Every structure is written in C-alpha cells, then in structure tokens.
Amino acid sequence: MNKPADLVIDAQGIVNRFGDVVVHEGLNLAVPRGAIMALVGGSGSGKTVLVRSLLLLRAPSGGTLKLFGQDALAADEAQRQALRQRIGVLFQGGALFTGLTVLENVLLPLREQGLVDKRLLPELGMLKIGLAGLPADAAHKYPAELSGGMVKRAALARALALDPELLVLDEPTSGLDPIGGVAFDQLIRELRDLLGLTILQVTHDLDSIWHGSDTVAFLARKKMLAVGPAAELAQRDEPELVAYFRGSRSAAYLHETLSR
Numbered sequence: 188m189n190k191p192a193d194l195v196i197d198a199q200g201i202v203n204r205f206g207d208v209v210v211h212e213g214l215n216l217a218v219p220r221g222a223i224m225a226l227v228g229g230s231g232s233g234k235t236v237l238v239r240s241l242l243l244l245r246a247p248s249g250g251t252l253k254l255f256g257q258d259a260l261a262a263d264e265a266q267r268q269a270l271r272q273r274i275g276v277l278f279q280g281g282a283l284f285t286g287l288t289v290l291e292n293v294l295l296p297l298r299e300q301g302l303v304d305k306r307l308l309p310e311l312g313m314l315k316i317g318l319a320g321l322p323a324d325a326a327h328k329y330p331a332e333l334s335g336g337m338v339k340r341a342a343l344a345r346a347l348a349l350d351p352e353l354l355v356l357d358e359p360t361s362g363l364d365p366i367g368g369v370a371f372d373q374l375i376r377e378l379r380d381l382l383g384l385t386i387l388q389v390t391h392d393l394d395s396i397w398h399g400s401d402t403v404a405f406l407a408r409k410k411m412l413a414v415g416p417a418a419e420l421a422q423r424d425e426p427e428l429v430a431y432f433r434g435s436r437s438a439a440y441l442h443e444t445l446s447r
C-alpha cells in the first residue's frame with residue numbers, strides 16, 4: 188500500500204452526474220508518484236469528465252479528491268489555482284495559439300505567472316523546447332509550419348513550462364504514425380525519469396497501453412473496473428476487459444508486435 192503522501196492523485200468515491208445521467212458512481216483512482224498510468228475506457232465511459240474533475244475544472248457531485256496530499260475539493264480558489272499550477276496539461280491536438288511562435292506559446296504560462304525575471308524567459312523557454320525533443324530552430328516557427336509530431340512536442344514543451352509534478356496527457360499519440368507514437372512514448376518515459384514526473388494519459392493507442400505505460404486504469408460500469416499492468420488486465424475475465432484486451436484489434440496488435 189502506498190502511504191497517502193506518495194499518491195499524487197487520490198480520488199475516492201467520486202460521483203459525477205448530469206441530471207439523471209450518472210457518469211461515475213463511487214470511482215476510486217490512486218496514482219502513485221512516478222507512475223505512468225494510461226486511462227482507458229470505451230467511448231462515453233467518462234474519461235474526459237474524470238480528467239476535468241482531476242484538473243479541478245469540474246466539481247464532482249460526490250467523493251473526495253486529494254492532489255499532492257492536499258484536499259482539493261475543500262481548497263479555496265487561490266489554493267486550487269496553486270494546485271493547478273503543479274499540473275501540466277497536453278490537450279488533444281496541442282491547443283497551441285496559431286498566431287504565436289513555438290517559443291511564444293511555451294513562454295505564455297511563464298509570462299502569466301509572472302514569477303520569472305523577463306530576461307531569463309527566452310533561455311528557460313529554449314530549455315523546455317529542448318526537453319520536449321524539438322530542435323532549436325523550431326522555436327521561431329508557427330504551429331502551421333510544424334509536422335503533427337512537432338506540434339505535440341511543442342505542446343509538451345508548453346505543458347512543462349511551469350515545472351509541473353504531474354503531466355496529464357489527452358491522447359498524446361493520436362494522429363502520429365506508429366514510429367512517431369513510439370518515439371513520443373519513449374520521450375515521456377525519459378522525462379518521467381529525468382524530471383521525476385508522474386504521468387496520467389488518456390489513450391486508445393495500443394503501443395502506449397502495452398509499452399508506454401506501467402499501469403492501465405480501465406474505466407467501465409461508472410467506476411475504475413481494474414487497475415494494473417496491461418498484461419495483467421488482459422488475463423481478467425470481466426467482459427469489458429476481455430473485449431478490450433482480447434478482442435480482434437488487440438489480438439492483431441499482439442500478433443504483429445510479437446513478430447516484430
């Protein structure tokens with residue numbers, strides 16, 4: 188068992204409902220520090236609603252939520268803002284400002300925070316761009332001038348801007364070719380090791396699920412149906428897990444990776 192202090196996210200008994208529609212009912216999720224956890228579930232199972240709750244963008248209808256050991260639901264707005272600043276978010280599609288260069292995008296959170304000496308900003312921005320695996324000359328390009336993989340990396344550099352402890356990634360490898368996807372997974376693992384990050388990633392990418400994550404949290408029946416390494420979940424008998432891990436898509440994937 189992890190001590191509570193070792194859990195970056197500790198959500199217990201979470202309930203989320205919209206009118207009569209119950210999305211989560213007594214959902215538990217514990218993410219230990221240093222984990223790379225994939226958040227997986229069918230369409231409409233409630234991954235986005237859960238992530239919005241974890242990012243303090245939506246108050247759950249019930250349950251408790253500790254972030255970094257602090258009671259996030261009892262926190263006042265200033266404390267919630269401080270908690271949010273400890274979380275870097277990579278939105279699907281990158282969500283970069285198209286009228287700003289990569290460097291300007293990366294510097295935006297730092298400028299808004301206003302804690303860093305302005306003269307140090309460009310150097311700091313270039314450091315984040317390098318960490319995200321982009322060449323220095325990408326800094327002065329606009330998002331439209333970048334490949335899909337570079338856009339993801341630029342968005343990652345921005346997510347790293349405020350030195351987060353937790354990175355939340357929404358389908359980080361979607362739209363990338365398999366080689367680009369594996370390279371991105373590898374980068375995430377290196378950053379976890381280098382910076383001591385904790386990663387929670389919503390993903391449908393079988394490479395990310397099987398090889399890019401240590402643990403898979405599987406959302407079904409309004410709760411976390413199972414949490415464990417992909418190989419462990421693939422042995423379970425719950426019909427949702429059988430369909431996901433032993434269905435035709437997974438079978439084809441495993442057949443292909445075993446023969447690589």
Ligand SMILES: Nc1ncnc2c1ncn2[C@@H]1O[C@H](COP(=O)(O)OP(=O)(O)OP(=O)(O)O)[C@@H](O)[C@H]1O
Binds near residue numbers: 208229231233235236
């Ligand atoms: N603002 C809202 N008002 C009403 N219902 C909502 C709202 N947001 C989400 N829902 C419902 O909550 C459920 C879960 O939606 P959510 O977007 O979290 O699923 P998801 O797992 O992220 O799906 P996908 O993989 O397709 O993106 C759905 O039934 C959806 O209709």
